Amino acid sequence: MIRVRGLCLRIGAFALRDLSLGVPAGDYFILLGPTGSGKTLFIECLCGLLRPDAGAIEIDGRDVTRLAPRLRGIGYVPQHQGLFPHLTVADNIAFPLKARAVPPAEIAASTAPLIELLGIGGLVERWPAHLSGGERQKVALARALASRPKVLLLDEPVSALDEAGRERLCADLRRIHQQLRVTTLHVSHSVEEALSVGSRAGLLRDGTVIQTGPLADLLRRPKSEFVARFFRTENILAATATPLPQGGCELAFAGHRLRAHVRGEGTVTFVVRPESLAVHPVDHAAPNSLSATLKRLSDRGPYLRLEFDAGVPLVAYVTAGAQGYAEGSPYRIALPPEAIHILPA
CATH class of the missing domain: 3.40.50.300 (P-loop containing nucleotide triphosphate hydrolases)
Incomplete structure (x- = not known):
């Protein structure tokens, strides 16, 4: 010891x-x-x-x-x-x-x-x-x-x-x-x-x-x-949090509203890891998702790094070869409520 x-x-x-x-x-x-x-x-x-x-x-x-x-x-x-x-x-x-x-x-x-x-x-x-x-x-x-x-x-x-x-x-x-x-x-x-x-x-x-x-x-x-940032959590965003009666909170930012399982209120900073984001076709009705445009794709070997513009920058890591992605195309990005973490004030 x-x-x-x-x-x-x-x-x-x-x-x-x-x-x-x-x-x-x-x-x-x-x-x-x-x-x-x-x-x-x-x-x-x-x-x-x-x-x-x-x-x-x-x-x-x-x-x-x-x-x-x-x-x-x-x-x-x-x-x-x-x-x-x-x-x-x-x-x-x-x-x-x-x-x-x-x-x-x-x-x-x-x-x-x-x-x-x-x-x-x-x-x-x-x-x-x-x-x-x-x-x-x-x-x-x-x-x-x-x-x-x-x-x-x-x-x-x-x-x-x-x-x-x-x-x-x-x-x-x-x-x-x-x-x-x-x-x-x-x-x-x-x-x-x-x-x-x-x-x-x-x-x-x-x-x-x-x-x-x-x-x-x-x-x-x-x-x-x-x-x-040290652990490469690239998605670090400011939002306004409103507590929900059933628990958790709603996060409002850049014209989007998403639900998180963690509690929060007022001005907060939340993080979500790139590998937690799910990327879907733009017409996919994914829960807790937002629309975004793919700005840049980087092939990192075992995974692809995707940079999106959703009014705020978002980064997703996806399995290489999982599907075709095109820069400049719109997508639907899902942020699982359980993957969202609000930083302590």
Whole structure:
């Protein structure tokens, strides 16, 4: 378990500000944020490379705020692996155990299962310079796990890999976590990466965590416009909401009136994810829909991105090849009432 309370750290003009976060034991948690939001500073505070100005860090119920890194029970994979170029793969993996004067037989017993689990048995006699990016990450991961840490910290573990390499390593991370169940905090700036490996996440902005919870909540029930935009919820619209007697509300905007299951009143901002919109022929009598003209179509491979003008801009993601779409043509766009989310005031 990781518990951070009121963490503060100032370096130059940037500061981590009253940062609090909890990760349950055995969880795989993704800490997201744009470049410069403080993700690496935070993870370096957790593992003891930086000492915070204030606040407390607990690992597995123990206060480690002032402990040396080697005493915290943490395995750390930095963004650029940090492998020792003068050591072979086998010696890199064994290094934290040798540094603690663990007997050779115990080192072999600890590292052999990890080498097998990560599928790097054929690399043990190689030097880091002769490894691919994905191979170096696996070696760094094995080294971080060799001492059987209570917590595993991963700083942008797939950022330097190509797309195929990212997919493979994310699959390996899922598999390893399912087997070892070590509490893991994975730092990333990529929504796709987060969805590939975890189910819970937090979003960091300007040195503080602004929302945590299941990834489904951050995707579909953001607490702010910043969260919505980070998770690529492109439809963010202002409306006037009128409560309905049967529950929910009616949203009036740009000459349209739509129903939402959530309650709202007065001037509101609502969001709906692009993949939640349904695109129909213009003469289709779709409920909770509006007329719009297709302005631009972009083929994104597995899906099409459709930009519409409905008096306000709307974006829909639809399955590629589902039907023919023509720029400049009118369509009927349905917004499911349950997919509409009103941002907190």
